[in-house]
């Protein structure tokens with residue numbers, strides 16, 4: 001259970017439905033986890049949710065990685081001073097907001113907001129976190145399957161997913177053998193705690209903790225999968 005003992009991993013989006021489960025799994029594997037959020041109240045809820053986990057070390061930090069270049073540098077300097085270089089980084093941010101409507105009904109305002117929340121913020125987060133990784137470290141970014149397959153009614157999310165896939169794979173190629181390993185993990189619907197509570201989670205969907213197990217293997221870097229930048233976790237048994 002202590003596969004990640006001695007490793008420090010930063011999670012952007014740790015308060016989210018996926019982020020909280022991934023954070024839990026990383027702690028269960030013995031990691032020191034730096035859980036980031038823009039919102040102190042959500043961090044407090046995260047601490048309460050994870051209070052029963054007695055392995056690993058949880059550090060919660062109010063920090064916004066969605067910043068312009070100067071702001072990114074300030075955050076980066078702050079994190080480096082406090083934690084040094086990270087062994088791993090998980091990026092599980094995003095905001096659907098009101099984006100689920102047919103493309104023909106997307107206003108300019110909604111377009112700008114959706115691209116900001118589901119693409120620009122991801123670019124800015126990667127720009128901040130990649131230089132903070134150890135050379136043998138790893139960053140894992142999540143995107144949804146609608147990158148590859150049309151989801152009528154959620155087109156704006158699909159097109160940002162496709163752009164994020166390109167962003168992360170390009171970043172992986174640019175880092176190549178000189179920098180940290182960069183992974184894009186394409187996922188289907190996930191059994192988040194909120195969906196389970198509402199009774200709308202299906203049994204063949206992955207739990208957030210399942211994603212955490214795979215991410216933990218990628219960070220350790222000693223499996224065949226860790227040699228490839230692109231991965232899919234669509235549904236159990238499929």
Ligand SMILES: NC(=O)c1ccc[n+]([C@@H]2O[C@H](COP(=O)([O-])OP(=O)(O)OC[C@H]3O[C@@H](n4cnc5c(N)ncnc54)[C@H](OP(=O)(O)O)[C@@H]3O)[C@@H](O)[C@H]2O)c1
Nearest residue numbers: 013015016017018037038066092093094095121144189190
């Ligand atoms: N859940 C699924 O079934 C599923 C399936 C496919 C893809 N995905 C993708 O996976 C990602 C995470 O999903 P989720 O269900 O965990 O979402 P979620 O519950 O809404 O959590 C996302 C987290 O991202 C952070 N965030 C949102 N906008 C941000 C911004 N501009 N800058 C920095 N942080 C921001 C928020 O944290 P704070 O407000 O605390 O800062 C929030 O807690 C999303 O990109 C989603 O589209 C999810």
